[in-house]
Amino acid sequence: MDRFMEVLENVLLPVADKLNNNRYLTALRNGFMVALPLIIFGSIFVVIANFPFLDRILSEEAYATYQNALGPASAATLSIMGLFVIIGIGYKMVEQRGGEAIYGGVVALGSFLILTPQVVDGVGGVIPTASLGAEGMFVGIITAFIAAELYQWFVRKNLTISMPEGVPSAVSRSFSSLIPVSITLTLFLALRVIFSFTGFETVQNFVYTLVQQPLTALGSGLPATLLAVLLIQIFWFFGLHGQIIVNSIFDPIWYALNDQNLSAFQAGEELPNIVTKQFIDTFLVGMGGTGMTLIVLVLIFFVAKSRQMRELAKLGGPSGIFNVNEPVIFGLPIVMNPLVLIPWLLAPVIVAAVTYFAMSVGFAPKPAGLIVPWTTPVLLSGYLATGNNIMGAVMQLINMGIVALVWFPFIKLLDKQYFGEEQNI
């Protein structure tokens, strides 16, 4: 067993290293981080605009006015999050290599806007917000990568205008990026023109149809979700941060699915997706940390006799409420502990399947598309993520019950072992 674990760790560690340190994935992850404050700001206002019972207290007209007044808060942030992610990625791409990062941000944004259709229903001079949100997510990310790379390449090739001595450095700096930015944008303009002659008409449409739709269709299904969840659990079993590694690949898909739900939620339509960013964060990982260990601590508190385990429950409980659970992972420990491998892998799979099923038959509401910070305590997070729906919290309660059932025999076993060791000292 030990030998097998060693071999597996030697495989996983380089994978984690590669994925975590990959230039593009790092920029992607940090790009989302840049957008996060705006995404959460928008989410808060979706919650406020949809406070429960308000629609019954206020007259229909007053309620509409109230919602309209708050609408721009999320419309200008959460719904068009692609814009901020693109700026973030462009910025981080250039920052990594020590260039003038802000030009990376604006050249990425400019390139993306050049590719974006500027007409809605025959009205020109407008940019459809859908292209800046869910639908434009993938084309935006790809554009940001390419635009930032091109910009840096032209800068490195020294395609800049050098100013004579005596020109203030700020002035010459503003010119130094002129040519790299201009050539990059021209290339994207050419791309737009080329695509206008194809059946796809726009690059947006091309990427959406050929890349985003197949990927999100795959990612929105249960098999891909279970795979992602299992990978996260396996990485953590070896004491490696699973989300950092797996999410950097799945986040674009999960965020795009999330944004589709948001548009539907705000239009009062049927929500299209079950698997979203929030499905993972709120109903799987965010129930007291990866592997949903908060309820395991509660279980320990009720059934364990061993001093060591009771200490752990006290130590890990407070942070577990906010979904930080490293004390459990390294303290129980879960890492490399064959005794807990079965519940560790099994519980999240069952919970994912049950939640998926419950949402597909309408027992529990689907995530409404807003982003709840991952440190939000369980029950509150389920309530908020489903757009102020108490059934979201009920679903979490059921899931915690499942986790407790799966873990119960193994906690008993572990407790017996620890308790015996403690008696022998």
Place this chain on the structure above:
Amino acid sequence: MVNILLACSSGMSTSLLVTKMEAAAKEKGIEATIWAVAQDKAETDLKKADVLLIGPQMRFMKKKLEKFGNEQGVPVDVISPVDYGRINGAAVLEAALKLIEENK
């Protein structure tokens, strides 16, 4: 005066350790500045630190951060998983001080 930097994915779980380490330092009468950061800030904060300790779940960052550490003359190591799980501030402080001592 020692400066101890801790890093993990978002600086969340290492911050649990910060309070415990501060308490341990106070008990021993050591003047220490201890803080936790997310991985993307680790490089820039490295300049202000005497030692950098990485959460074990992010140990795959060690190679990259060690390179920066070598340039700055700051020792970099991974926190022991056992001490991390028990949030054993005293033991991690001990390890940090030892690394600083060896680096002198």
